[in-house]
Amino acid sequence: MSARTDIPAPAGMLAELTHRCPLGCPYCSNPVALEKPASELDTATWKRVFSEAAKAGVLHVHLSGGEPCVRTDIADLTAHCADVGLYTNLITSGVGLNRRLFDALVAARLDHLQLSIQDAEAASADRIAGYDGAFARKKEIARWTVEAGLPLTINAVMHRANIARAARMVELAIELGARRVEVAHAQYYGWGLVNRAALMPSRAETEIAVAAVEALRKTHEGVIVIDHVVPDYHARYPKACMSGWARRTFNVTPSGKVLPCHAAETIPHLDFWNVRERSVADIWYESPAFNAYRGLDWMKEPCRSCERREIDFGGCRCQALALTGDARNTDPICEKSPLHAGVGALAAHDAASGALDYRYRRLGAKT
Ligand code: SF4
Numbered sequence: 001m002s003a004r005t006d007i008p009a010p011a012g013m014l015a016e017l018t019h020r021c022p023l024g025c026p027y028c029s030n031p032v033a034l035e036k037p038a039s040e041l042d043t044a045t046w047k048r049v050f051s052e053a054a055k056a057g058v059l060h061v062h063l064s065g066g067e068p069c070v071r072t073d074i075a076d077l078t079a080h081c082a083d084v085g086l087y088t089n090l091i092t093s094g095v096g097l098n099r100r101l102f103d104a105l106v107a108a109r110l111d112h113l114q115l116s117i118q119d120a121e122a123a124s125a126d127r128i129a130g131y132d133g134a135f136a137r138k139k140e141i142a143r144w145t146v147e148a149g150l151p152l153t154i155n156a157v158m159h160r161a162n163i164a165r166a167a168r169m170v171e172l173a174i175e176l177g178a179r180r181v182e183v184a185h186a187q188y189y190g191w192g193l194v195n196r197a198a199l200m201p202s203r204a205e206t207e208i209a210v211a212a213v214e215a216l217r218k219t220h221e222g223v224i225v226i227d228h229v230v231p232d233y234h235a236r237y238p239k240a241c242m243s244g245w246a247r248r249t250f251n252v253t254p255s256g257k258v259l260p261c262h263a264a265e266t267i268p269h270l271d272f273w274n275v276r277e278r279s280v281a282d283i284w285y286e287s288p289a290f291n292a293y294r295g296l297d298w299m300k301e302p303c304r305s306c307e308r309r310e311i312d313f314g315g316c317r318c319q320a321l322a323l324t325g326d327a328r329n330t331d332p333i334c335e336k337s338p339l340h341a342g343v344g345a346l347a348a349h350d351a352a353s354g355a356l357d358y359r360y361r362r363l364g365a366k367t
């Protein structure tokens with residue numbers, strides 16, 4: 001099929017190669033109903049998908065999961081991506097990477113490695129991950145990455161248990177030799193929504209952490225790039241989720257469903273086409289789910305006439321659905337939403353809950 005000229009080509013792809021993962025992070029963006037190993041795409045199909053993505057215009061692919069290194073074909077898939085001209089970023093917990101596999105990934109021309117760190121203190125980091133020894137393992141993977149000359153990004157998700165150490169996480173990333181650190185406050189979708197009461201920091205804690213990270217950005221300018229995703233529930237305006245629905249990137253689930261974002265399956269009336277039956281380009285341009293909230297025509301007020309509608313695209317469709325019951329509503333994180341006050345009350349309620357127990361994500365876990 002020929003590409004529609006009114007829709008920009010996709011630039012990025014997140015390949016959820018598997019939902020299997022040794023860790024159980026309570027804010028994981030994977031869906032609560034994790035896909036089973038038996039449903040995963042095989043090697044040949046993933047290779048076809050990567051070839052089709054490159055042909056459709058995709059420049060970079062995030063090899064993600066779950067933990068992508070539990071796939072025995074991860075180096076083979078990485079080499080294929082390099083063969084078809086895709087820039088590869090491995091998003092890994094580090095647990096599941098051994099020296100032999102790491103060397104195979106380097107030989108396969110992996111371009112970049114993104115490593116999650118759960119906290120700057122080992123005991124807390126391992127508790128959050130639900131895995132003893134994860135923190136020490138991650139430090140070792142960081143060392144291998146830097147020694148191999150691969151660019152390293154540290155991904156640090158902030159929430160009530162670690163927010164007091166937000167600045168320490170940035171300093172740890174510098175010590176590990178990272179070129180970039182993403183300090184991203186937990187997003188409340190999937191497992192994050194399940195665990196929201198145990199994750200939500202107070203507004204005061206949030207403001208202190210945001211100020212500390214912003215101060216470090218100035219101190220370490222030129223040393224490390226700090227990407228800072230501020231916490232939604234305490235914000236005035238929403239983020240431009242996915243840079244706008246079906247505008248730049250897409251996700252492919254382990255079983256081959258193609259989604260405009262990681263939480264799209266929570267929107268019940270959408271039907272997601274699968275790479276087993278359709279090409280990447282066909283799905284990107286023609287899938288009703290991709291066209292459902294593309295552009296601006298679907299917007300209701302106050303977004304429809306708002307001067308920020310092409311800045312944040314009305315926020316997040318999945319969050320609008322989760323918090324207001326209608327994915328076309330203004331994301332209630334926005335202070336212009338008539339439902340905004342309720343979000344502040346929710347955040348305050350959860351922050352004060354005192355809940356400490358996480359519901360760890362596990363394949364086959366009942367929620
Ligand atoms: Fe963004 Fe809509 Fe709020 Fe305007 S009203 S700032 S477009 S979410």
Ligand code: FES
Pocket residue numbers: 189241242245261262263264315316317318319
């Ligand atoms: Fe689905 Fe934001 S997570 S649009």
